[in-house]
Amino acid sequence: MARIRQKSRNKSRDESCGNPSFIFKSIGFFCMFQLLRLPRATHLVHRNAAAEEAVSLPSTPPPAVEEETRAFKAHSALTPVVEQKRGTEILWWQKEKPLLKDWPYLPERRHILPWLEKLKFTKGIEVGVQRGFLARRTLSVWKSCKEYKLVDLWGADPNYKQPGRDTIAHHHAHLRKAQNILKPYTDRSITEFFVMRSVDAAPLFQDSYYDYVYLDARHDYCAVKEDIDAYWPKLRPGGILAGHDFIDAPSAVAALGPNKDWSHCEDGTLEPRAVKGAVEDFAASEGLDIVTTHEGFDTWLMQKPYDYKDSTA
Numbered sequence: 274m275a276r277i278r279q280k281s282r283n284k285s286r287d288e289s290c291g292n293p294s295f296i297f298k299s300i301g302f303f304c305m306f307q308l309l310r311l312p313r314a315t316h317l318v319h320r321n322a323a324a325e326e327a328v329s330l331p332s333t334p335p336p337a338v339e340e341e342t343r344a345f346k347a348h349s350a351l352t353p354v355v356e357q358k359r360g361t362e363i364l365w366w367q368k369e370k371p372l373l374k375d376w377p378y379l380p381e382r383r384h385i386l387p388w389l390e391k392l393k394f395t396k397g398i399e400v401g402v403q404r405g406f407l408a409r410r411t412l413s414v415w416k417s418c419k420e421y422k423l424v425d426l427w428g429a430d431p432n433y434k435q436p437g438r439d440t441i442a443h444h445h446a447h448l449r450k451a452q453n454i455l456k457p458y459t460d461r462s463i464t465e466f467f468v469m470r471s472v473d474a475a476p477l478f479q480d481s482y483y484d485y486v487y488l489d490a491r492h493d494y495c496a497v498k499e500d501i502d503a504y505w506p507k508l509r510p511g512g513i514l515a516g517h518d519f520i521d522a523p524s525a526v527a528a529l530g531p532n533k534d535w536s537h538c539e540d541g542t543l544e545p546r547a548v549k550g551a552v553e554d555f556a557a558s559e560g561l562d563i564v565t566t567h568e569g570f571d572t573w574l575m576q577k578p579y580d581y582k583d584s585t586a
């Protein structure tokens with residue numbers, strides 16, 4: 274019994290840390306453990322190197338983008354984008370009556386498009402479609418759009434001498450192109466073509482109904498005024514009227530050449546303020562604010578007030 278007890282005491286000493294064989298075994302286990310860990314450790318180092326490489330990529334955007342980002346941030350800082358309602362954050366576009374003045378900075382006209390979607394707009398008109406490039410781009414972003422009416426003469430207007438060199442053949446080719454690239458939307462009854470003068474098409478559309486109208490047909494003062502007057506009633510209160518080329522005739526000529534002189538109206542009147550003048554005069558007469566993009570040939574936007582009383586209503 275005593276011997277047995279002695280043996281077991283020796284065994285426990287064998288396994289104690291002071292025993293040399295225990296030390297060797299431990300070193301062996303430690304080395305094997307390290308060897309097993311080696312591939313994982315290498316992988317980790319590799320991943321870290323990749324992460325460092327990503328971080329060390331140039332982080333400064335090119336100047337134009339940087340400029341836009343700065344302006345965007347400055348504008349966003351000024352814009353009251355949220356309000357508290359029963360403890361929930363309401364973003365400006367989720368408000369019952371979102372306002373154009375709360376829209377964020379719009380560098381280019383393509384930056385308008387995501388807001389049409391966010392604002393849950395569903396009905397629009399584009400006046401002056403040409404090859405349909407803007408229409409296609411608009412609908413590719415504005416996925417909730419259910420109706421998008423396309424108005425263009427796609428031909429010569431006897432009352433309007435269009436500056437530029439487009440022949441009838443050009444106009445017909447433009448129409449074919451627009452029909453072709455917008456076919457997926459026409460097949461789903463979203464787009465509908467109105468091959469006629471803008472002012473002749475306007476009475477075909479329901480008043481106080483559309484969320485968004487974009488004007489980009491004629492560019493002289495009288496014609497833009499006529500189109501604004503014809504399409505403003507089509508908007509429902511809160512809807513957005515927008516259009517291209519918020520610019521006067523001398524600036525257009527300076528940028529595009531004498532071919533694009535918009536200073537003469539159909540009746541021969543000289544009005545060099547062209548699109549910009551017509552939009553400014555309408556805004557002044559209705560007491561509206563004008564918001565524009567910032568790309569040279571800017572897009573202008575105006576909102577029909579929610580309490581607007583249409584003379585037709």
Ligand SMILES: C[S@@+](CC[C@H](N)C(=O)[O-])C[C@H]1O[C@@H](n2cnc3c(N)ncnc32)[C@H](O)[C@@H]1O
Pocket residue numbers: 400401402403404405406407408424425426427428430433435444447469470471472489490491
């Ligand atoms: C500048 S382009 C439109 C470009 C298009 N919005 C885009 O960005 O892709 C102007 C278009 O207005 C059309 N147009 C000119 N006078 C018109 C009129 N009185 N009624 C309807 N469309 C007209 C022209 O046929 C031309 O296709």
